[in-house]
Amino acid sequence: MSTPLILLALAIIAIACYVAGTRRALAIAGGLSSNLHSRQGYYGSFVAICATVPAAIVLAVWLIASPFYINSTVMSGFPEEVKTQSEAQQGLSFGMVGGLARGMDVLTLEEIDAVSANPAELRSLLGTKGVALAGDPEPWMVVSAGDLNAMQKISSRIMTAVVLIIALAGAGLSYVRIAPRFRARNRVEKVILSALVLASSIAIVTTIGIVMSMLTEATHFFGRVSPWEFFFGTVWDPRFAAAGATASEGQFGLIPLLAGTLYIGFVAMLVAVPVGLFSAIYMSEYASPRVRSIAKPLLEVLAGIPTIVYGFFALTSVGPFLRDISAQLSGLTTGEYANFIQAQSVLTAGFVMGIMLIPYVSSLSDDIITAVPRALRDGSLGLGATKSETIKKVVMPAALPGVVGALLMTASRAIGETMIVVLAAGVAARMQLNPFEPMTTVTVKIVSQLTGDLEFTSPQTLVAFALGITLFAITLCLNIYALFIVRKYREQYE
Amino acid sequence: MTDVVSSPAGVLAKPARRDIGIKRRYAAERRFRAYGIAALSFGLLFLALLLWSVVSKGYTAFQQTMITVPVEFSEQVIDKDNERATDPQKLMTANYPIIARNAVAKALGVAESNTADLRAVNQMISNSVRSQLRDMVVANPQIIGTTQTVSLLAAGDIDSAWKGQINLDVSEDNRKVSDKQVGWMNQLAEAGALAKHFNGGIFFNGASSRPEAAGVGVALIGSFYMMLIVLVLSLPIGVAASIYLEEFAPKNRLTDLIEVNINNLAAVPSIVYGLLGLAVFVNFMGLPRSASLVGGLVLTLMTLPTIIIATRAALKAVPPSIRAAALGLGASKMQTIFHHVLPLAMPGILTGTIIGLAHALGETAPLLLIGMVAFVANYPTTPMDPSTALPVQIYMWANEAERAFVERTSGAIIILLLFLIVMNVGAILLRRRFERRW
Numbered sequence: 049m050s051t052p053l054i055l056l057a058l059a060i061i062a063i064a065c066y067v068a069g070t071r072r073a074l075a076i077a078g079g080l081s082s083n084l085h086s087r088q089g090y091y092g093s094f095v096a097i098c099a100t101v102p103a104a105i106v107l108a109v110w111l112i113a114s115p116f117y118i119n120s121t122v123m124s125g126f127p128e129e130v131k132t133q134s135e136a137q138q139g140l141s142f143g144m145v146g147g148l149a150r151g152m153d154v155l156t157l158e159e160i161d162a163v164s165a166n167p168a169e170l171r172s173l174l175g176t177k178g179v180a181l182a183g184d185p186e187p188w189m190v191v192s193a194g195d196l197n198a199m200q201k202i203s204s205r206i207m208t209a210v211v212l213i214i215a216l217a218g219a220g221l222s223y224v225r226i227a228p229r230f231r232a233r234n235r236v237e238k239v240i241l242s243a244l245v246l247a248s249s250i251a252i253v254t255t256i257g258i259v260m261s262m263l264t265e266a267t268h269f270f271g272r273v274s275p276w277e278f279f280f281g282t283v284w285d286p287r288f289a290a291a292g293a294t295a296s297e298g299q300f301g302l303i304p305l306l307a308g309t310l311y312i313g314f315v316a317m318l319v320a321v322p323v324g325l326f327s328a329i330y331m332s333e334y335a336s337p338r339v340r341s342i343a344k345p346l347l348e349v350l351a352g353i354p355t356i357v358y359g360f361f362a363l364t365s366v367g368p369f370l371r372d373i374s375a376q377l378s379g380l381t382t383g384e385y386a387n388f389i390q391a392q393s394v395l396t397a398g399f400v401m402g403i404m405l406i407p408y409v410s411s412l413s414d415d416i417i418t419a420v421p422r423a424l425r426d427g428s429l430g431l432g433a434t435k436s437e438t439i440k441k442v443v444m445p446a447a448l449p450g451v452v453g454a455l456l457m458t459a460s461r462a463i464g465e466t467m468i469v470v471l472a473a474g475v476a477a478r479m480q481l482n483p484f485e486p487m488t489t490v491t492v493k494i495v496s497q498l499t500g501d502l503e504f505t506s507p508q509t510l511v512a513f514a515l516g517i518t519l520f521a522i523t524l525c526l527n528i529y530a531l532f533i534v535r536k537y538r539e540q541y542e
Numbered sequence: 543m544t545d546v547v548s549s550p551a552g553v554l555a556k557p558a559r560r561d562i563g564i565k566r567r568y569a570a571e572r573r574f575r576a577y578g579i580a581a582l583s584f585g586l587l588f589l590a591l592l593l594w595s596v597v598s599k600g601y602t603a604f605q606q607t608m609i610t611v612p613v614e615f616s617e618q619v620i621d622k623d624n625e626r627a628t629d630p631q632k633l634m635t636a637n638y639p640i641i642a643r644n645a646v647a648k649a650l651g652v653a654e655s656n657t658a659d660l661r662a663v664n665q666m667i668s669n670s671v672r673s674q675l676r677d678m679v680v681a682n683p684q685i686i687g688t689t690q691t692v693s694l695l696a697a698g699d700i701d702s703a704w705k706g707q708i709n710l711d712v713s714e715d716n717r718k719v720s721d722k723q724v725g726w727m728n729q730l731a732e733a734g735a736l737a738k739h740f741n742g743g744i745f746f747n748g749a750s751s752r753p754e755a756a757g758v759g760v761a762l763i764g765s766f767y768m769m770l771i772v773l774v775l776s777l778p779i780g781v782a783a784s785i786y787l788e789e790f791a792p793k794n795r796l797t798d799l800i801e802v803n804i805n806n807l808a809a810v811p812s813i814v815y816g817l818l819g820l821a822v823f824v825n826f827m828g829l830p831r832s833a834s835l836v837g838g839l840v841l842t843l844m845t846l847p848t849i850i851i852a853t854r855a856a857l858k859a860v861p862p863s864i865r866a867a868a869l870g871l872g873a874s875k876m877q878t879i880f881h882h883v884l885p886l887a888m889p890g891i892l893t894g895t896i897i898g899l900a901h902a903l904g905e906t907a908p909l910l911l912i913g914m915v916a917f918v919a920n921y922p923t924t925p926m927d928p929s930t931a932l933p934v935q936i937y938m939w940a941n942e943a944e945r946a947f948v949e950r951t952s953g954a955i956i957i958l959l960l961f962l963i964v965m966n967v968g969a970i971l972l973r974r975r976f977e978r979r980w
Contacts, residue, residue, distance in 0.1 A: 499915050
């Protein structure tokens with residue numbers, strides 16, 4: 049039976065168990081559910097859980113583990129001269145065997161008989177059936193493919209039998225345990241609770257997954273390129289991943305990318321911080337409730353617009369506009385109409401990213417400013433300070449730690465932002481200070497190294513993971529520090 | 543009797559008000575206020591500019607210039623030797639663009655011997671007529687030898703020119719449409735053959751290197767699959783996790799760690815999730831690249847923290863009196879939560895979920911890494927098939943050089959924004975309708 053069919057069978061068993069368990073509980077109680085410890089539905093659920101959960105666990109483990117076992121057995125059956133080859137070569141051969149095995153499933157018995165005499169024809173025959181092979185199969189591969197198919201078939205049969213037996217056994221054992229004093233509800237609730245624990249641990253699993261996956265790939269990378277060259281290199285020139293090429297490995301210097309990231313982030317913050325902060329102050333201190341109820345959601349629309357839209361805006365509107373206006377300006381001053389701002393530049397990307405960040409700054413600081421107690425303001429106003437003096441001298445100092453936390457969170461967003469810089473910042477990794485020239489960022493390079501054909505062995509691909517873990521580490525530090533500041537601040541007034 | 547004479551000296555005796563800089567301070571106050579208004583207007587101005595730039599560029603994408611002419615399905619061209627009964631490839635490989643070209647040339651009165659003009663005519667029709675006419679003939683071979691009135695897609699440049707997006711005052715050499723073609727365009731339009739029609743293709747077509755035939759059909763289906771996967775996985779998992787953390791978890795180191803973790807995950811750059819998906823789902827687990835399944839899983843992990851945070855807030859807002867009442871009537875803790883607290887928190891949870899989904903729908907960066915930057919012309923039938931997503935399609939079109947793709951890109955952005963507006967308005971309505979203040 050195939051896996052979906054087994055799942056379907058398990059679902060049917062579960063429903064049947066629920067109905068049977070519920071009925072039996074009621075029957076044992078003599079039709080009066082008040083004689084039971086739990087409500088009758090819990091007895092049904094208990095039987096259903098006992099039937100399906102262990103069976104499903106076995107099914108999952110089997111599905112994950114059996115390919116490893118089968119593959120290693122088949123590979124150990126390879127001829128000696130193949131086993132002495134390099135690991136990559138063996139992998140290729142195994143790929144061929146897998147393809148053959150899939151192909152032989154499609155063929156009829158007669159066809160297999162016909163081609164087993166002449167393996168060279170196998171490739172063209174499989175080609176007509178829609179199974180493409182990388183090379184001409186050798187005779188031993190046909191044998192291995194046959195083994196593989198046979199083992200998979202046996203494994204699938206045993207799995208079906210084991211899973212169904214476990215399901216039925218679980219159902220039977222739990223069915224006979226139903227009794228009026230049996231605490232079915234407590235059992236069921238225990239199972240639900242462990243499901244809840246499992247769900248909440250996914251957050252931790254995700255973090256571990258992020259760190260582990262990037263660390264393993266990055267260690268592969270650092271096996272080829274020294275960490276010193278990566279973290280302190282000033283030239284980014286990865287070249288192309290040429291198959292088998294050993295010379296001209298390329299240079300992977302992080303510094304130019306980091307410089308671009310920080311520069312663009314800095315320009316973005318230069319736009320977002322004053323605008324966001326002043327909007328927040330205006331909305332929380334000056335605006336009438338009506339203005340606030342309109343302006344605040346409108347400003348937050350900026351946060352809801354996907355970043356790809358900002359990128360497109362930068363690429364087709366802001367960039368060309370800045371380019372043209374710079375040409376006009378230089379024409380007016382020097383008489384020569386040459387644009388000194390490139391269409392893709394630090395300024396374009398930073399400016400548009402700044403607009404995107406306005407709502408993050410404003411809504412975070414709005415919350416913090418509003419949280420400053422009324423009494424502080426009243427005291428200052430009562431002493432004769434104007435509203436702006438109160439804000440500058442009393443409210444902002446009180447809100448400062450929170451605002452700094454908010455700004456740090458915004459900065460981490462600016463560093464991790466991808467789509468705007470991919471479209472508007474350019475791809476040239478350069479170190480320079482002119483904001484009118486293109487620079488590139490860590491995220492742009494992650495995207496450009498990982499789009500297209502991938503080989504998980506070349507440093508050109510693996511460098512993306514080293515970049516990724518750097519990015520992750522930077523943003524993580526910023527966020528943890530921001531959270532720390534915000535938490536510490538919050539305790540002051542509560 | 544006393545005469546009270548207010549002497550001028552008495553008035554003078556009143557001390558003059560000390561200058562405490564009130565004017566300067568009020569000016570500063572006004573300035574400060576103006577900064578606030580300026581900042582707010584700056585933000586709103588750019589919101590308006592952004593939307594205006596997208597809409598003004600993109601609304602024309604929903605119209606498409608078509609050339610409607612009688613097309614003669616000449617047996618001479620399609621199947622000269624009458625082999626279609628024996629050779630099924632014949633109908634597939636016939637030279638259909640010639641038929642379309644001849645039809646338009648006939649309508650324009652271009653002589654069949656004038657090859658230069660014929661080539662110019664050919665440039666006016668989209669290359670997609672090949673598949674359009676082929677599909678017509680294959681579906682109904684009887685039309686060979688007859689003449690049918692067919693609406694043909696105009697080529698991208700003609701489409702742009704007819705919509706007025708190409709500046710016709712520029713010298714002829716510097717633009718993609720020749721004066722002759724413009725003349726023909728007007729001639730066809732006067733005859734009623736060339737006109738703008740509603741462009742259904744942008745919703746239904748798959749990827750195409752021809753702007754006039756490109757659409758977001760495949761991307762919509764891919765995005766739909768992903769949203770479905772995100773909803774099915776992240777809602778139950780997110781709610782379960784929040785229930786545990788909010789209602790059951792003991793206050794200890796571990797739960798504190800989980801909490802910090804979730805807050806951090808919500809702030810991890812989305813591209814990092816793409817790297818995770820590439821390393822774990824594609825490289826380690828061997829799931830197919832470009833599949834919406836992988837995209838859905840990656841977006842699920844990305845959306846989970848948002849949903850958990852929203853759900854916990856919703857659960858926290860349910861007053862303890864509800865819990866106390868249920869517990870007091872003998873319900874177990876589990877029953878209290880699942881029968882009473884959760885239903886009351888549901889509007890808040892759903893609102894958070896919809897907002898999380900809307901965010902996931904517009905997310906591009908992680909999808910680029912798992913290979914959804916793919917030229918997919920056919921509809922994916924399952925989530926395992928190669929597919930693309932709406933924002934990724936926008937990214938791919940934004941990188942195309944042709945003028946007509948700018949319009950398509952903006953059109954696709956409008957479609958994306960419409961979806962987001964619908965979702966967000968839905969969330970707001972849900973909150974207004976069901977939210978209870980305790």
